[in-house]
Amino acid sequence: MATNTPDYELYYWPTIQGRGEFVRLILEAAGAAYRDVGREPDGPAAIQEVLEGLEGRQPPAFAPPVLKADGATYAQTANICQLLGRRHGLAGQSDRDLYRVNQLQLTVHDCLTEAHDTHHPISVAEYYEDQREAAARRAAFFVEERIPKFVGHFDEVLSYTDGPFLLGDSLSYGDLSLFQLLEGLNYAFPEAFRRATEARDHLPALRAGVADVEGVAEYLESDRRIPFNEKGIFRHYPELDLSG
Template identity: 50%
Template sequence: MAYELHYWDGLQGRGEFVRLTLEQARSPYVDVARGRAEDGLGTGAMLALIESKTEPYIPFAPPFLKDGDLIVPHTANILHYLGPKLGLAPQDDRRYVVHGLQLTIADFVTEVHDTHHPIASRQYYEEQKEASKARATEFLDHRLPKFMRYFERVLTQNPRGDAHLFGDALTYVDLSMFQVIEGLRYAFPRAMKRFDAHYPRLTALHTRVAALPNIEAYLASPRRIPFNETGIFRHYPELDKALR
């Protein structure tokens, strides 16, 4: 039975980290909110679960994954669940190390989001534009380098070589790092011009993931939603700046 991925239609967002994992594993899944209402799918079907008065352990918000009767919320939690099943995480306790790396990525993604919504998610970007400029400057000057230096060091110090963030085989955290770099290049093209020189191992990882046959096919397909200004990674020229 296919997994059911519940996430907002029309944007990559946090759901994209799950899509990349399912696509790489060639695991059947239904992107529920992108389906037709007449097929029992669509955004209405997703909201019906969130707003249910009877469903136990309802998720607070998407993304969440439905596997039969089991509902698994939160991106990192979903990947922690799927990873061992799909051969993209260790089967033993080392999977918690991979989970820890994914949680660090989740922290970083929150900071990316806050560059354009530093005050309130319910407000439009235009309502908090000046605060966004200050937050984006802090992010580009300090937070982005701090996180990327960390992940570059994780690759450098991996005892199995620098081809993967963990061990000597592809895991979902490699796919997630690919998505992070893709998103940063879209949102901050000026700031990312020297990324390759500063973080050569992360750049090489991104290149390897992009060349994976299943990922390459997915990126070229209509299933891959383009980056846009409704997702986490948004390009506002006034927030971008060239870095040394």
């Protein structure tokens, strides 16, 4: 929830879910008080300022999202997620749990980067329309080979507990991130996702379990949840999906 006395400030682009959404989901699941600074009127300028390192007092960040907490800034999505997960009891009970959650988180990010590169295989400085031929080839490999491989891996990892979550019945931030990835794949590549998941038992339980977490359920219904769209990481270009 966004309040007037926030513990955190999130700096991320205002019009897309993108990588910021992995941070938002943890904040919302934890019921943490935060400002979504990038979505405020001066958001883009504030993002630029925080990237450059808070007026020279802190090292710069390479890219958003950036989280400000206790006067310090933290960047890299998986790093921010780990910080928030540990602080809010969403990273398991032991170091072994922590590394297991982090391992899942980083595998989610690998798939996320590949999903992004289906529409931008050449350069983020060029439009999709100017790299469509390469995009078609890269996307074909992604929907035919990589989505089944990633999805199968995640389902198998979840099979090692009684579920519905990575660590069993205790929610971790890795579950939130896997949920977001699955939602995004389903949005962008519905046919490939349907085929890759139709024989999978554990992923539907994970998705339902996360969507049912109190803070998450409320968030997903709110206008704080930016809809998926074709400016973000997960873009629904039917020509890049498997044909139905």
